Amino acid sequence: MKIVVAIKQVPDRDAPVRIAADGKWIEERELQWAMNEPDAYALEEALQLKEKHGGEVIVLSAGPERVGSTIREALAKGADRAIHIVCDDLGAGAGGGLRNFDALGVARLLAEAIKPESPDLVLTGLQSEDLGLCQTGVILAELLGLPHATLILHVEKTDAGLKVKRELEEGWFQSIEMPLPAVLAMQSGGNKLRYATLMGIKRAKTKELRAVNAAELGVEAAPVATLEQISAPKKQKSTQMLGGSAKEAATALVEKLKTEARVL
């Protein structure tokens, strides 16, 4: 099976974020980056399918040069080769790149890069941890003219195509059968994520990483939905923060829970 996995590099979950001076995005200088976790699950599923059925796993990612480190990580975990849609030099704004595209624009870029590969399966994570738009996989399916399913925890290859396990709300699931080629948006938690081995990291350096300039893909940014401003959230409740040493805070909390909240 030939599988393309679309992955995204996002700010590391634990990295502190600051709003940039223009108020339109976060300050990216000195930020730590990581592979979007749902995409890591998509990659893991692809690698396991390849181990079972053979074939090839191609990772695809769009973004500026820094994205290369996340692509290398995917190659080190076992992907065979990679395509990097380089988006540094597009549109206005310093480092703007992908930010000038909305979800449809980014999916168009990815779709153009996927088409010449004619994969049997395209996998993405369900959502990104930064923008959280939850739609790249579904739009990709529409643009590629393929059937899709989202919130997928498990993929089984059948004679007719695929049988997948889809998560529903409140602890329910369903199976979906579909023909190949197809697009799946993977939910977290279906597999255990692997770490890259030293050998894997070494091998990754020799694997093919093809850079494609976004401009060559013939997709215009032309967003219909624009992020105009970002801001810190307002508190919904007035939280009493308890300070001091761990012991002092703990003692104060117990007192509050007993006498104020009366829940102990």
Added chain:
Amino acid sequence: MSVLLVLEQSGGKVSRLSWEALAAAHRLAPAQEITAVVIGAETDALAAEAAAKSVGKVVRVEHPLLKTYTADGYSKALHQLIQGQSPGQIVFPHTYQVRDYAPALACRMGQVLIGDVTGIADGPVFMRQLLQGRLNGSYRHSGNGPCFVSVQAGAFRADSVETQGNAAPAPIELFTPALDAAQIRTVPSEPFRESAQTVDLGSAQRIVSVGRGIKGAENLPLIEALAGALGAELAASRPICDNGWMPMERQVGSSGQTVAPKLYLAVGISGAIQHLVGMKGSQCIVAINKDPDAPIFEVADYGIAGDLFEVVPALTEAVKAAKQ
């Protein structure tokens, strides 16, 4: 401009989330300009329910192939409906089902879904969360064509959507899309549960819930000791269950259980919306997290910004001491 509101059903009734989406639609247009849409193979009961609310019109999108949800069936049927009209906005509840097809439907019309919206300001400007709730973003739609919006659970109040007084029910129209079985490429099964749920967190009085901050399963005894001292049930956020450190049935959040105990103590949980929707109805919320800007503190009554590996043992001792 008119608004099309796509309702979703749950157990044969219009879901509460759908009424919250109607409350959001009221922010965009007066009631008489809102068309509520119900979809299925038999929609008369749903339509009657919708017609009794404050909407201008109800459209039944009905076809035998819409009996079970499929992305292909729903996208095709709604696309045909929308093409015959020109709504300013199309509003959905932000459910798993909507996330599965609305982006494709929007794409078919050269549009993008502005999803998981938490607020609507004049403009309209749509607010949604970024970076797992650490920041908010305001979005604006531009260009021709309808603006697709889905509304986050709990963001709008459903109790404002009742009709005033004894107003007559809204008129109901039938729309029959042209669908062909061959166009529906996926075959879904009936929903199933993995196993009978043995842990009912919904009835717990006190819950100690743990998140990524715990770093590894080997550190869970710290949390178990605190829960033991408090006489509390143990729960967790999704990543803990994804990693297999705790069983899935102890997961709180949109994909797990919804709880509302007297005391909810969140340890090392940052507070992504998927978790918050499952616990924000708790009477008293306590958060312990090393990041003072973590979104969990936005819903907490009491917070300790500190290292859980120091705070939790101290708290366990303080709880034990208070009981003596």
